[in-house]
Amino acid sequence: MTRKRHATATDVARLAGVSQSAVSRAFTPGASIAEETRARVAEAARQLGYRPNAIARSLTTRRSRIIGVAASYLQNHFYPDVLEALSRGLQARGYQMLLFMPDAGRHADPQLQEVLAWRVDALILASTTLSSALADQCQAAGIPVLLFNRTSRAPSVSSVTGENLRGGRLIAEFLVASGHRRLGFLAGIENSSTSRDRESGFCGWLQENGHPPPLREVGLYQFEEAAAAARRLLARPDRPDAIFCGNDHMATAVAEVARHEFGLRIPRDLSLVGFDDTGPARWPSFSLTSFSQPVQPMVDATVALVCEMIEDPATPTRHEVVRGELVVRGSARMPPEGCVSLAEQLVWRPVRNDITG
Amino acid sequence: MTRKRHATATDVARLAGVSQSAVSRAFTPGASIAEETRARVAEAARQLGYRPNAIARSLTTRRSRIIGVAASYLQNHFYPDVLEALSRGLQARGYQMLLFMPDAGRHADPQLQEVLAWRVDALILASTTLSSALADQCQAAGIPVLLFNRTSRAPSVSSVTGENLRGGRLIAEFLVASGHRRLGFLAGIENSSTSRDRESGFCGWLQENGHPPPLREVGLYQFEEAAAAARRLLARPDRPDAIFCGNDHMATAVAEVARHEFGLRIPRDLSLVGFDDTGPARWPSFSLTSFSQPVQPMVDATVALVCEMIEDPATPTRHEVVRGELVVRGSARMPPEGCVSLAEQLVWRPVRNDITG
DNA sequence: GTTAGGGTTGCATGCGTATGCAAGCGCCGG
């Protein structure tokens, strides 16, 4: 059994008694071709099992209709959700997804080179930082780049994120309002914009309102690291009575350690707040109070923006921030007031509305 | 700002003072070219930021070095793990991954057509069934197809799976040995080979050993469906004292419902056994006894087989079954004997060794 | 009857790279 050759447009043309151009036009929406010819071509194509070769097409059109997508940290359930939504969103617009997973913690450069060799129409980097060398390279090649759930220090790269800063501030206010006094913060990846922004929102509000800075540990957005950090934090004599975890994934790790290794009850002995509002965090066992990053709106914004950048290379840099809510569940003691129902969920809205992004 | 043209091999050739062929050879490992020429080309390429165009290359070589990967059910943490391993495995062999997510429950045909247009070197279908029409089409086009965690009724399609049948049998024996008498089975997707095989192993052993068939509900491998099924099962007057859940993802759903809606204690009031041994199921809160499908070995087998099929189209159909273990944790009462330590885990090995696959 | 114009069609070419073939070069043994 040898590898068979695919039928080509020329084969179809011969069978249908038309030129190869006609076959091409028959498969190009909006091309100038008589309905009867199109039908004859379609029939011949069916007989031969012909499908236009996307590779050859891309070579001539100079558009691949492929979008490179980088995603690491699939352990965090936020990202599988994102991938799924992204896949459907891009597919609906006629794009394919070339997926690659950069080695965690490092720049994505080497694999990215492979992806760029495919002349992708755009690049979406989820939870990935971009080396400035590569940013320049994409800029020079005119390849739109979009950071998802990250921003770049180089502000020329567009991004879609949640409200990291506002979320951090709101969580600080929430925890203080509910009477916590020994706060802890569990950072994600140190040089990630999300972790930085969430932390500076959190600490910023505390400082501005005369509260001491929180205890601090680093969990690198990973389960085991977060669990280890939780052990350090909870073993302290001045153990915190509330911990803001950089994301839900780490918060579940902290909950596991707190309950099963320290025998703590949540939220009686320890309050937990996460970020993302996704995955197991919603299950009754965790019932995590968390600032939401709504996947579908974020992905919708991403798809819309990336398509715009592809169609109009002159699209200016944009940083879209998708609105989130502090979803209140059972993992943190509740403040006496400010909780309101919204779309069948309980969310927290501080009474004085002076929180700014 | 207009889209810039990429540098081509001809541009590099001109700058380096060689022919375009020389540039091509400079980037082709093993091609006949003088070291000094290669260096000059490399330098010119560096100056121009040249990278070979993978699209044009694929057109001439008739090999895309792209593998189409279908994956649905990313909610089940098994699959993100698989994706991650697969990505690294394929990348290490120089392949890119064109990912698409078929609409759950239906055949993947429409999107698959788009993927086939890219002349992928092979197709890996994870948790996806293949219509026989499409199987024929791939067969005719000589595109290797590999089913991951599924088998096909058409036995001509190769596959990599876990030990579904043996796992099901072993779990039956395990639950009976630990004194359970009212068993339940929570099926996944009815027409999936995994669910069928696990069930027939489970029920087969029970029948052969004179036990009544289990109560049965369907959870479709989905969290909410499984939760609903659990409610039906646990509300019965003859509520089961042990449930074998078709996978860990459904088992966590059942655990949530049992604890938080029925106030049951696990395993005192209800024993749970899952399948996959992955994700949150390992966390202390669930501590799920589960038959393992080891991701890395399964992916290794997949990558090796798919590469073999690509390199040698004459590779015969193969159905690889990757060995698993019944990993014993806390979600099910333990039998008086048969638990042994293996690689820092507790696994169950029945005393009489008459279990066959 | 003539002409303008819109709708179709085929021809020729280009997209960027790989590769068979033949030519060129230097080196060695006879």
Add this chain to the structure above:
DNA sequence: CCGGCGCTTGCATACGCATGCAACCCTAAC
């Protein structure tokens, strides 16, 4: 000194499709 061989190199072409251009047909308007 010459023939032959092996290593490099360039030339020409093919891969499969899209598309500008010109040719063509037909209808409608004059």
